[in-house]
Amino acid sequence: MRASAFASRLTPYASRFPMKVFEHLDSTLKLPQEEAMLVESVRQLARDKIAPRAEHYDRSGEFPHEHVKAINDLGLNAMFIPAAYGGAQLSYAAYLECVREISKACAATGIIWATNFHAVKPLIDFGTDEQKKRLLPVMLNGGLASLTITEPTAGSDATGMKTEFRPDGDHIVVNGTKTFITNGAHADLFILFGKWSAIADSKGAISVLVVEKGTPGLKVVREEDKMGLRASSTAALAFDNCRVPRANLLGRPGDGLRILLASLNRSRPSVAAHALGIARAAFEDAVGYINERRQSGRKIVEFQGIQFMLADMATDLAMCEAWLWHVARMVDGGAADFGVEASMLKLRASDLAMRIATDAVQLYGGYGYCKDYRVERLMRDAKITQIWEGTNQIHRQLIGRSFIRK
Numbered sequence: 325m326r327a328s329a330f331a332s333r334l335t336p337y338a339s340r341f342p343m344k345v346f347e348h349l350d351s352t353l354k355l356p357q358e359e360a361m362l363v364e365s366v367r368q369l370a371r372d373k374i375a376p377r378a379e380h381y382d383r384s385g386e387f388p389h390e391h392v393k394a395i396n397d398l399g400l401n402a403m404f405i406p407a408a409y410g411g412a413q414l415s416y417a418a419y420l421e422c423v424r425e426i427s428k429a430c431a432a433t434g435i436i437w438a439t440n441f442h443a444v445k446p447l448i449d450f451g452t453d454e455q456k457k458r459l460l461p462v463m464l465n466g467g468l469a470s471l472t473i474t475e476p477t478a479g480s481d482a483t484g485m486k487t488e489f490r491p492d493g494d495h496i497v498v499n500g501t502k503t504f505i506t507n508g509a510h511a512d513l514f515i516l517f518g519k520w521s522a523i524a525d526s527k528g529a530i531s532v533l534v535v536e537k538g539t540p541g542l543k544v545v546r547e548e549d550k551m552g553l554r555a556s557s558t559a560a561l562a563f564d565n566c567r568v569p570r571a572n573l574l575g576r577p578g579d580g581l582r583i584l585l586a587s588l589n590r591s592r593p594s595v596a597a598h599a600l601g602i603a604r605a606a607f608e609d610a611v612g613y614i615n616e617r618r619q620s621g622r623k624i625v626e627f628q629g630i631q632f633m634l635a636d637m638a639t640d641l642a643m644c645e646a647w648l649w650h651v652a653r654m655v656d657g658g659a660a661d662f663g664v665e666a667s668m669l670k671l672r673a674s675d676l677a678m679r680i681a682t683d684a685v686q687l688y689g690g691y692g693y694c695k696d697y698r699v700e701r702l703m704r705d706a707k708i709t710q711i712w713e714g715t716n717q718i719h720r721q722l723i724g725r726s727f728i729r730k
Contacts (some may be wrong), residue, residue: 392433471505485519497566624687
């Protein structure tokens with residue numbers, strides 16, 4: 325097959341088929357002009373620079389430095405850093421829309437950038453003025469960050485972590501291992517969760533340190549060879565007698581669980597926006613394909629069974645995106661208690677991304693199973709969204725528990 329013909333198969337259909345119902349939904353956001361202009365710039369960046377190279381990075385498994393540079397050229401890290409520390413902080417809604425647009429073009433790149441927000445938010449919310457002045461410029465200068473929580477024996481139950489923080493004068497000595505760490509092999513800052521050795525209580529011992537790249541004893545053990553999001557770095561890390569300045573401790577010893585829960589409430593809508601970027605891409609590609617593909621002398625979209633399938637996909641996607649913007653408005657409005665809403669959003673968005681991507685492959689038929697079209701990549705990328713930031717089984721449990729009378 326000629327390269328030009330192959331490339332045309334990978335070209336998203338969105339620009340050729342209007343999605344009025346989703347355009348109407350997005351228009352309800354009513355972002356300020358400055359934010360709307362930035363989102364449009366991100367949309368153009370995703371379309372013109374990120375989407376065309378996504379297939380290459382998926383096949384090669386290379387870290388997409390070119391995409392990260394393009395994002396940094398727009399200064400996107402500044403949008404979640406307060407102005408007092410050199411940033412240009414915008415609304416949570418604007419951030420979520422940027423995550424969705426980047427993830428729609430390349431889900432691996434989307435989660436690389438979103439992880440910067442997930443990791444830096446604890447520093448912004450719980451760090452001292454000195455810590456923020458010293459560490460946030462790393463991100464403003466295009467750095468990468470990593471939220472370093474998961475361990476081989478502590479996944480959804482983060483309280484089971486075993487990484488030890490042992491105080492030693494003006495330093496804290498860190499020993500332990502972490503696994504499945506996004507940005508792990510490339511991060512400049514690691515927001516590391518572990519347990520304070522002098523505190524016996526399992527939950528009360530959880531604490532948080534900022535570990536800087538190049539700290540002696542910090543080692544990348546391996547990078548995972550994944551089914552999806554192949555261009556993102558997912559690493560296993562070892563901390564072998566790492567001496568970290570006590571000045572890098574966020575909050576006090578034992579504040580970690582409180583910091584962790586607050587952080588997850590912000591990161592779960594973010595990974596939902598990532599999942600919805602995948603879902604939107606799969607839906608738009610499927611709509612485009614079934615409008616062009618013909619069987620028995622008719623467009624596939626003209627068959628009633630296909631229309632029923634399409635109606636369910638579109639309706640569920642619209643309802644889920646509406647909930648995304650509802651949660652965004654809660655956060656931007658200053659709501660403090662939105663954990664259940666965040667769990668509902670993460671659960672539904674990730675399940676929907678997997679279903680829509682799978683249905684898109686089905687609508688493509690045999691072609692959907694081939695790498696000539698990106699729907700197979702979208703299906704592979706979607707699966708992890710049901711697993712990370714708490715498995716969907718955990719979120720169902722959290723939602724159900726919220727209705728127990730106390």
